[in-house]
Amino acid sequence: MVGSADMFKGSGGKPFAELHSLSHYSFLRSAASPEELVRRADDLGYAAIAITDECSVAGIVKAYQESKAQGIKLIVGSEFRVTEVGTLVVLAPTREAYAELCKKITLFRSRSEKGHYQANIDDFFDGFSQCLLLWQPDFSQAQLLAIGEKLKSVWQQRFWLLYERHYQADDERAFQAMVELQQAVKVKVTCAGGVRMATIEQQPLYDILNAIQHGGSLAHQPGLASNNAEHHLRSLSELQQCYPQKWLAETLVIAQQCQFCLSELRYEYPVELVPEGMSASGYLKQLTEQGARWRYPQGVPESIKALYLKELSLIKEQSYQPFFLTIHDLVRFAREQGILFQGRGSAANSVVCYCLGITAVNPAQIQVLFERFISKERNEPPDIDVDFEHERREEVIQYIYRKYGRQRAALAATVITYRFKSAFRDVGKALGFSEQQLQYFRRNLDRRDKEQSWQQQLVQQHPEVTNSVRGQHLLQFTEQLMGTPRHLSQHVG
Structure with a gap:
């Protein structure tokens, strides 16, 4: 483990990393956008900030984009509130850990109706081999010592107690309880802000959101308003007055371990569509050539052959073959079942899409510009939109679930x-x-x-x-x- 002195050097002398903050993607629980949180943390001189929306990673993309612009380190994580235990904050230090976190979020969400989730303490004793865990205990509950010892036995060096202070009446009691639990379980303590606002000026909006969440009004239920505005991102001097120095230093120890960046993610498509003994490139070329003969029964023009070979070369170079094979499989199913469909958009500029039957526009009759569809400069998968007839779209959806399983297929959210x-x-x-x-x-x-x-x-x-x-x-x-x-x-x- 790196010492605290080395940590200050590695963080550019910045003495704190915020490890627990919610954006407004934790619906009605935060008054700040991910971008506001990242910008404010950078302005305050933080070494890093973790966006840990409740059972979600919905705010991470915007936070990532802002962190690139600001230069502050972004940590990916999520918060889970567990009955009779307290709050558990899970951080993803690696790409593998991020996959674990997303899998658990999916599991917890699938147990409940839309908009809710269900996480039990037993869920944190298995399936998290790479993640880091911060536990903020609910000291009003019993058996915390037994829970802490079991969490330590499972998470070992990836486990910390989490202390947050917001200047409440029971601060002294909560601090003493944390010290006693630390001494009993023998794990390190770190601190965080439990952030819900980027700045103190957002407190009135935060109170409004809290009233909306509870279905009440501040006029008739003044208890829905905050006691103070301490859930905002605080200055370094305020934090140093609030927390022990060793707990502040521990935030940097944790931040240094978190090296995962969203730039590591790539689209990963099904590979089981490729017949045994063939490569994805070879199979896509075979299907394209078959489709070309189907589209041009009088003979494939040399100009068309040259175009699809050029496209196939670029598709191979960008490793997008499984993407095209996946779409081809869907339209093949629809055609076999007599389900009407139509590919549209920039895919109409692709000869390969025409030969695969994804689009119906003959590229020989239009001025084809394949670079509108896919290019090396954009370095992103092409956009293929396929419309299926409304009355039978559900048949296609169910085919996807049957073929790939519900653990690997999902409808997009908005x-x-x-x-x-x-x-x-x-x-x-x-x-x-x-x-x-x-x-x-x-x-x-x-x-x-x-x-x-x-x-x-x-x-x-x-x-x-x-x-x-x-x-x-x-x-x-x-x-x-x-x-x-x-x-x-x-x-x-």
């Missing part, structure tokens, strides 16, 4: 974000307005008006409301909430 109507309603209810009042306020607002914003219209129509503090908050937080994630849904495709 993030539903707040629009004006939903933001206005949810914020209004959180502020104590009734549904009838909100409908009345909204009735004459014209969102298509280019001369006046909806805020200006509301001020003009209902000055008695907008001149009040609550009315001003309705204007302010509705605007802030618009465009932020509300929930996950199934992609319409």
